[in-house]
Amino acid sequence: MNWLTGSTTEILTALKAEVKLAQEDNQEIEEQVRQIIQQVIQNGDKALKNYSKKFDQVELKDLFISKETIDLGYKRVEDEVIKALEAAKENIVSYHQKQKQHDFMDTEKPGVLRGQLVLPLARVGVYVPGGTAAYPSSVLMNVLPAKIAGVEEIIMVTPPSVDGIPDVILAAAKIAGVDKIFQVGGAQSIAALAYGTETVPKVDKIVGPGNIYVATAKKQVFGTVGIDMIAGPSEIGIIADETANPAYIAADLLSQAEHDTLARAILVTDSNQLAERVEKEIYRQLETLPRKEIAKQAIENHGMIIIASTVAAMFTIMNEIAPEHLEVQLLDPISYLHEIKNAGSIFLGDYASEPVGDYFSGTNHVLPTSGTAKFYSPLGVYDFVKYSQVTYYTKEALAQAKDAIALLARKEGLEAHARAVEYRFK
């Protein structure tokens, strides 16, 4: 673990410098992705199949996964896993239903109606990574909020493999209610969703995490379609004082660290003693982890223990980090909620261990990473709707407004705007 000590100002300066260093330039990948997208626009399915052969070493006859294949995969999954996925689904649905928004209408002024409609996106694409990062829980997290929003058609794409799509992924897709699955991955799948091909339909928005090629492709097609966010390495921040249990903290830091070698696990505490115990405990627990090598690299390269001088300083520092996951392991944690300005998902107390949110509680686990919780939100129902404004004016109401409108329009040099209103009174 790297230790960071000093005054709050010194710590904040060090954290900001670290962020600046992390700005990378991926021009080569960007150029490759640009070419892949152009190929898919021009050659459609043929391009997709060529890239699958090249990148995934799979020769595909069909991109589309049939209902029969999905049902077969589902049946092969152990009953208890299906049950756990169904239980998780129930919690995800009950949480996300509370995010549903309502239209509003405003009739404050005589003869004027103003309103806002909440409308679902028509068609959404969900990217599901393949290989060792194929997570059924993520399928639920990406798809269910879209279903609740009222999206008509949900298209899932996932990389092909010689062994086929993992059964548990097919099962999760069936449980979540995916409408169509295509076996295509990487930047080419993002291009297919953004522009459409003979078999893959064009969608309105693409969500779901992926590797650097997927992330770069999402950024490039952003504007042609909507996207959720650019996901970076995952992180956990834990605020704890001397009353906290070092073993719980170490275990939770490691659950983040095992994700990948770039994952960040950060403890902010005002207790030197706790910090030392946590560090010792991490190395003790590490020994028996199957993903020991990954977790160890993450801890040594990106793990951080920050010693703050006061409770207030702990929160100031954590707000600058703006962690994806934030655990508050203080006594009476709810009394500190108002101190938190930036965090994707907040876990309070000794028993809200972060994996509870990954798998079960129903809050979303697709979260803003790498400090982007300063401006991004967890994936939610709001990501799958858009708003439309509605305005109605009577002639009398427009008569009241017309001089101000014409004046401002002319001030901006837009005479036709002024006349459009004045024509109504000729």
Add this chain to the structure above:
Amino acid sequence: MNWLTGSTTEILTALKAEVKLAQEDNQEIEEQVRQIIQQVIQNGDKALKNYSKKFDQVELKDLFISKETIDLGYKRVEDEVIKALEAAKENIVSYHQKQKQHDFMDTEKPGVLRGQLVLPLARVGVYVPGGTAAYPSSVLMNVLPAKIAGVEEIIMVTPPSVDGIPDVILAAAKIAGVDKIFQVGGAQSIAALAYGTETVPKVDKIVGPGNIYVATAKKQVFGTVGIDMIAGPSEIGIIADETANPAYIAADLLSQAEHDTLARAILVTDSNQLAERVEKEIYRQLETLPRKEIAKQAIENHGMIIIASTVAAMFTIMNEIAPEHLEVQLLDPISYLHEIKNAGSIFLGDYASEPVGDYFSGTNHVLPTSGTAKFYSPLGVYDFVKYSQVTYYTKEALAQAKDAIALLARKEGLEAHARAVEYRFK
């Protein structure tokens, strides 16, 4: 005007083909913008001043506009313009206040608390274009929703000019409550807001329209900071039948066309007769417009009259266009609201002329353009907040959940996730 006729399917196919053609590749601009951003990261204010000299032909001593300069500008603006801006502000505030969202909390399950906090962004940057596209109304539209959301600090950037920033822009900034103004424009100003310089503070999100350099820069910094949307050329779509007034329709189409030569003005009607009258009326009204040349080019290159066979077909076609502004000039327009799937701002009836929304009604005029209303929303209070999830579990509640969590974690090969939960019960 270009006429588009045929079956609904033929019309939809033609519209989709048009969208595909419009996909451009701006590699050269992207490369220039990339270099500008790198320069600003490396050289800060010095780079900003160099670019101002090069692109705006202005040698700047100070980037910061003092409060005295703003107050002086405000005082030089005619009283009636100030009054009109204040009236517009009042309507914008009263509309956008209805967009404010509340935290929620869910205690359905014993020992479990789940919730969502709505938190304002801390600092936002607003880009305000210079030159002939300097619109005080846009300052209000971009800044006021951020104020209502509770953003602490709003930074405005706008290109320098030898004549200084226009008085009416300074006045609008003062009325809207901008905290700081810097005279810097183009891609360099976006870089400054995204990364911070000696004088320009780093922000969490950048909003506001700009030219292709500004739009490209926003796309490149997206992920480092949040951005609103990528704005393209503006458009209006009007649905009307034989009961509508051709002069009103023509005037409203022209109010869009005068914006710029790429602006799109589209009439969808089931009445051939109305279409002919509108076309004639457009050329009649065009003659006396100060921005005749711009409007004429827009009408001739991008203006469109589409003849639909039924009322339902009019809406199907318009939903495919997904216009920024949509006017419904039918009798009893409210009865058709449910037919509208994609539109930024909807104007109902004869008197809700589109400029009402640009200047006065209080709905936002920063809207999704070029068909992006399929997935983007008008700028609103929701653009200046983010959500944080909150989870609390008692030991008993975690005991209920732990087996499902451990099972799913192990199924995904994430042993440390399973152990983090199980540690609580050792």
